[in-house]
Amino acid sequence: MGAPRIVPTRGIPFPAGDPSLEPAEERAWRQRLLERALEAVSTAVHAPTLFEVK
């Protein structure tokens, strides 16, 4: 829909989570997600860009 910076996540009902993981792993996944988001806002973009979490 035109949003310039997008970090894809793992599920609509849990955008910042992953219930298939153990709690500690899920928190670690969430941290990586936010860190990737910070990278995205620090990156120049010219068109809608996906920033995948590694």
Add this chain to the structure above:
Amino acid sequence: MARIVHYLNQFFIGAGGEDAAAQPPSSQAGAVGPGRRLAQLLGDEHEIVATVSCGDDDAAGRPEAIAEIVALIAEHQPDLVVAGPAFTSGRYGLACARVAAGAKAAGLGAVAAMHPDNPGLDEAGGAPVVASGEAARLMGPALDTLSAAVKKLLAGEVLTDADGLVGLAPRRPRMAERTAAERAVDLALTRLGGDRDATEVPLPRFDRVTPAPPIEDLRDATLAILTEGALVPDGNPGALESARATKWLRYSLEGRDELKPGEWRSVHGGFSTVWANEDPHRILPLDAARRLERDGAIGRLYQEYLVTAGNGTSVANARRFGVEWAADLRHSGARAAILTAT
């Protein structure tokens, strides 16, 4: 001699750019900036008696601003209030539209000008909106359209799409000169000739948003977390709708490092909220955001989160929320935001 008051933002009156976006409403005599060219085009029968201005963040972000602007305008007893052109500037467009709507509600004639993709398009209440191009370099043609519309309105005439009328103006029946079949043949030839925009029925298209420049140093910046996952305090005290939301809400995060299950829930009607209610951080990642703060990756976390329900939200409302959130956050000093979308 028709009396006109012109509404412009901080940039067009020459007060500055983003740095002056927080300026409160103010008034000055006569025409200013592009108003001068507008006055020339309008000629001797019309006078721009005053120019009222406001910073875009203030106008679009502070709830009382519009009423104050309209009060300043009304002091000059105008026959018509002219707002813009706002081109594609979202906050400015919202402000122009709301000023026009407020003026109309106060019994004054009003017209706004902006690009048809401007989020303010549908906010002008009963006031007409005429089209401008995308950017200020198209001021010339925008003022031509606007001045012609102003003259017509002051002459008591009705505006139509031929005058550049856009937005929610009602569609009224009329008898065309030629049959629909004849017009369809013309439209087919026009389209074959390369004009792929020509149509008798304009429809909203999804907007392209200009990306914000990257943050230079996050370690000094305030980050906000937002969600359209409808996460609200248990009991939904703000009565956020589960679908077709007409509003957004804010809740304080001060003193909180985490969201306890049971104290928060998602009222989003578009997905199963079981996982969200089990662990609210799956919707609003407060724990991870506080960690970023503690680790120094960001300067600070903004002390509130903004929330709505992104379920069947109308395009107009979604656009409006986005512009209001931006205005609100900028007003509060946030430089970056992470929105969780469901």
Add this chain to the structure above:
Amino acid sequence: MLIRSIHTVRGVGTGGATEWRDGTLTVSAEEAQALVAAPSLAGVKVSWASPGDAVRIVKVLDVVEPRSKGPGGGGVFPGWLGPSGPRSGRLGGPAVEGPTHVLRGAAVVVAGYLPRAQEAVIDMSGPAAELSPFGSTHNLVIEFTPAPDADWADVDDALRRGSLALAARLAEAALDAPPDEEETVPDPGPVEGLPRIGAVTNLQTQGVFKDVFVRGESFNGQAPALIDPAEIDDGAVVSGQFGHPSLRNPTWVHQNHPIAGALRARHGKDLAFAGVVLSPEPVSASEKARISAAAAQLCAEAGFEAVIVTKEGGGNADADVALKMDALEDLGIAAVGLFAEMAGPDGTGPPIVVAPEKATAMVSTGNYDTRLDLPEMERSLGGEELALLGVPATSAMQLPTAVILASLGCLGGGRLTCAQEA
């Protein structure tokens, strides 16, 4: 090549014999009633309603233009008055060669109760008269009483056969009269250097009382097909569709196919009239998508460079136009669609129920919801009461444009449109 011999109707009346003299059509009521009579009809009555009369016709069913190619019809309304004739010409061509005689300015109108028919109105004077094509025609109105215990489907069939036979009989009266005009109608085909523009005509085929027939057979479940527009002139498409009054296309409208007419008028000048494709309007979304893709493919194979798509019906039918427009654009064919708006009585609602996603060129044929203040009338035909409001049919009343027959001109024959105003 189709030749139309146009006989302009200037006056009408009833008399001892059906005849055409000096622009006046006289009809023998006895003969007319006998032509329509059938076992499923207990009684039939015919009367005239002319433009300017203080007459309201309610419960209108089909409307047919008097046309004939010879005694007994001579090949018009194939599949009804006679067998679907031998094929000739590029696509089959008209069933029979020779001029088609037209009584222009007259129409046979069937009016009365049928189940599932949505009440349709024609006013012969007042503000609604110009909104229906039939407010300007001299209408020979057939009113009927069903036979006791008659099956409604049989009543419907009898009325259809009767009205088509009567329409042919009326035009037959002018066969030997010198025409007021002779129109030579070009065949579709390529013209060197000119863009090829065709038409896709969607027919709402939804079963009994909501069906459209091609050469005497229901078009329900058929695949999109090319048809020689000359066949349509000669009555190959007959309407049994009694749904949305403002949004349906009576037989008369097909006979005078406005899109074909507008394209033919410019054939050889700035465009080449490329042809007509008929398509059903399926009910399910997946079928709509499949038929739309098939119709677009057919247009591509036929060499159409641009297509004007029309519909029949309400918001559901918008999807058929929108899908076809997008399918055509996907194949690189420029698409234009005709849509009626449902913008609410004050015109501020979202105008189009289902809009195309990629295609953008849309023509507006007016607003379904616009309210009309209609005057009291002296006489009504088709019924004593307007069932929609439960008032006498002759009362002054307020009706939405939705109720006036063919007022939103789905095939483009009207000048009603919408524009934004503030």
